[in-house]
Amino acid sequence: MKQVVSIAFAQENKNYDEIVEFNGERVRLTQYAVGFDFELTESLIKKYDGICDVICISGVPPRIKTKNGILEHPGSQKLKSLTKVTPLVDGQLLKDIYIPWAFRQYYLRNKNPLKNKKVGMYTGTLQKVLVEVIEELEGNLCLADPYFFLRLPYNLHSNKALEKFLKMLFPVMGRMKFKQSSLAAFKLEDQKIFKCLKEFFKSEVFVGNEGTIQIIDMEHLKGKTIVLDFMGTLMKEKLSKAGVKDCITCMPKVVKGRYVNFSVLQALMQAFQEDSLSAEDILWWVDELDLKVEHHKFIEEKSNDDVSKFAFIIHPLGKDYIFKHPLLKSLRPAKKHLGPILEKALTYTPGFYYGNIKGIKSESNGKSVEGLIYTVSDTPKMLLEQNPEKIYKKLVDLCKEAQRQHAGIIGLGAFTKIVGDAGISVEQRSPIPVTTGNSLSACSTLWAAKFAVGKLDLVEKVDKVWQGRVMVIGATGAIGSVSAKVLASRWKELVLVAPRAYKLLELKEEIQAIAPECKITVSTNPDKEIDECDLVITTTSARGKRILDISLVKPGCVICDVSRPFDISEDDASTRPDVMVIASGEVQLPGVVKSNVDLGLEGNIVYACLAETALLAMDGKLESFTLGRNISYEKVLEIDRMAKVHGVRLSAIMGHNGFISDDEFALCKTHALNKRNEDG
Numbered sequence: 196m197k198q199v200v201s202i203a204f205a206q207e208n209k210n211y212d213e214i215v216e217f218n219g220e221r222v223r224l225t226q227y228a229v230g231f232d233f234e235l236t237e238s239l240i241k242k243y244d245g246i247c248d249v250i251c252i253s254g255v256p257p258r259i260k261t262k263n264g265i266l267e268h269p270g271s272q273k274l275k276s277l278t279k280v281t282p283l284v285d286g287q288l289l290k291d292i293y294i295p296w297a298f299r300q301y302y303l304r305n306k307n308p309l310k311n312k313k314v315g316m317y318t319g320t321l322q323k324v325l326v327e328v329i330e331e332l333e334g335n336l337c338l339a340d341p342y343f344f345l346r347l348p349y350n351l352h353s354n355k356a357l358e359k360f361l362k363m364l365f366p367v368m369g370r371m372k373f374k375q376s377s378l379a380a381f382k383l384e385d386q387k388i389f390k391c392l393k394e395f396f397k398s399e400v401f402v403g404n405e406g407t408i409q410i411i412d413m414e415h416l417k418g419k420t421i422v423l424d425f426m427g428t429l430m431k432e433k434l435s436k437a438g439v440k441d442c443i444t445c446m447p448k449v450v451k452g453r454y455v456n457f458s459v460l461q462a463l464m465q466a467f468q469e470d471s472l473s474a475e476d477i478l479w480w481v482d483e484l485d486l487k488v489e490h491h492k493f494i495e496e497k498s499n500d501d502v503s504k505f506a507f508i509i510h511p512l513g514k515d516y517i518f519k520h521p522l523l524k525s526l527r528p529a530k531k532h533l534g535p536i537l538e539k540a541l542t543y544t545p546g547f548y549y550g551n552i553k554g555i556k557s558e559s560n561g562k563s564v565e566g567l568i569y570t571v572s573d574t575p576k577m578l579l580e581q582n583p584e585k586i587y588k589k590l591v592d593l594c595k596e597a598q599r600q601h602a603g604i605i606g607l608g609a610f611t612k613i614v615g616d617a618g619i620s621v622e623q624r625s626p627i628p629v630t631t632g633n634s635l636s637a638c639s640t641l642w643a644a645k646f647a648v649g650k651l652d653l654v655e656k657v658d659k660v661w662q663g664r665v666m667v668i669g670a671t672g673a674i675g676s677v678s679a680k681v682l683a684s685r686w687k688e689l690v691l692v693a694p695r696a697y698k699l700l701e702l703k704e705e706i707q708a709i710a711p712e713c714k715i716t717v718s719t720n721p722d723k724e725i726d727e728c729d730l731v732i733t734t735t736s737a738r739g740k741r742i743l744d745i746s747l748v749k750p751g752c753v754i755c756d757v758s759r760p761f762d763i764s765e766d767d768a769s770t771r772p773d774v775m776v777i778a779s780g781e782v783q784l785p786g787v788v789k790s791n792v793d794l795g796l797e798g799n800i801v802y803a804c805l806a807e808t809a810l811l812a813m814d815g816k817l818e819s820f821t822l823g824r825n826i827s828y829e830k831v832l833e834i835d836r837m838a839k840v841h842g843v844r845l846s847a848i849m850g851h852n853g854f855i856s857d858d859e860f861a862l863c864k865t866h867a868l869n870k871r872n873e874d875g
Contacts, residue, residue, distance in 0.1 A: 205254030315398030606808030632804025
């Protein structure tokens, strides 16, 4: 059995000798907590050299990389050079590679809550890699190194200032002894003497390592966030007792039954290979163990009404919609003349709060959420004709306002998610996660199409595959491409339609790999193939322009119109009573939903893109779920699962004039069969 001996230099009374499981094997892990006893540490290293597989040491000053070279305390150098047979590690290689990456990924994934916040580091010297990352994430640094090491009454505020301080510190550090009494305690009462502590204690986030936190006074951490390299069970209890709000720790539990620090984990990795660990080896282990940052909440944040908030941005879908604004309703009689003038004039106005949606409640976890609805006054035409940067600014300003109103996520509706790079730039500048809602829009499209085709019952189904032909117009767009991928496995034939031929060929190749049994045709003109299609999905940004000749559509065909404004006009739809034109993207939210905004829908029915934002809030998955013009197939499946769990479902099928009844489906089927008989 392999044995690892751990020497915890800065700890006391944490001795143990036990068998742990790592990498599928049992390993003997022996720890000695020596309480800053240098001589005892020396004797233990010499005792186990050549006896155990790996020795690891924690709590001693690390090697520090600076622009002027490597700095290391002579005492640390001496201890690490004592072994002649057994490898000795201190966890520094693992920390240097893993911590900056993990820390950065966590904060970027969570919309960088460090940005513009005061971040207090007890010592940037001992965690220099994090200093660079926090600067990159735009945190306002307050480094207490002068006080920590030398009791000097000032703080540092940048990596550059830290570099200068290290040049001064190194000659002094070489003469400092390894003992707890030489390190600062950070007591609240000390700020009366050291004014620098007053500034330091005002930090919103504190960053340290477990060794440092063990020896300081924790009173100043009450209600604050702390970031640690590692947090064991006892430390977790101490932080909770001290009233810490939450702790972000870079080291998860990877050894069954016990948290281990970085030096122990690196030693365990080293025990499983003969050569010294390299950077490539560390990368392999990080991936193999699936190392991730953990967020431990000690104090749950709840609003007074225990309702989580999300936000959503809408806009008028045409000139006529402008007059739905309460201040412009009186001008409706003159909308024909004023519409074009107002459409352009309103592009110079900022976005604003429009209203709310309340009463949304998950059927699974009972969580209540409230939607804050914001709007910009730009029509689709104006959104697409203006410089995207101008629109980005409007949208980002609303994102910032939503954050001030405690919204945890914001969704982009209709053409706000089409502008420029389809939400990516807005997300990068927003202080809260952003989603376009296109994953659930794709889902609801497929729900509606399946329901309508089944209701008409004109297409045979064999082994769960419709024995007919489906067309996707706008197939290379975000919703179109992912819908086509799903439909290919459920229909015998698929027609892909989009204006750019090369993109169609690329998509065809991609889908053929997913569904090799499906016959796939591509075209830049829907009219050439539409006469044999049983289902047509339209998802374009044509802004109401005619995209197909409805007179050519096959009798009994279902046209599922995802676009807003609609691709199929009400006038065109009325000429073909034998064709079922349905609207897609509308879903029903769970709960007793009440709204004071006019979305053009009824009751608890909302657009799917809004519902996705609400759904993510109900699930507590506050992340930028759907962005850009490529929707992940896996994301669609995940949002479909989420919808079923929380009770978000397809509303009654709607057309241009509201709900479509069973009688209307039956009448359409009758017209279709008669038309087919006539065409014989």
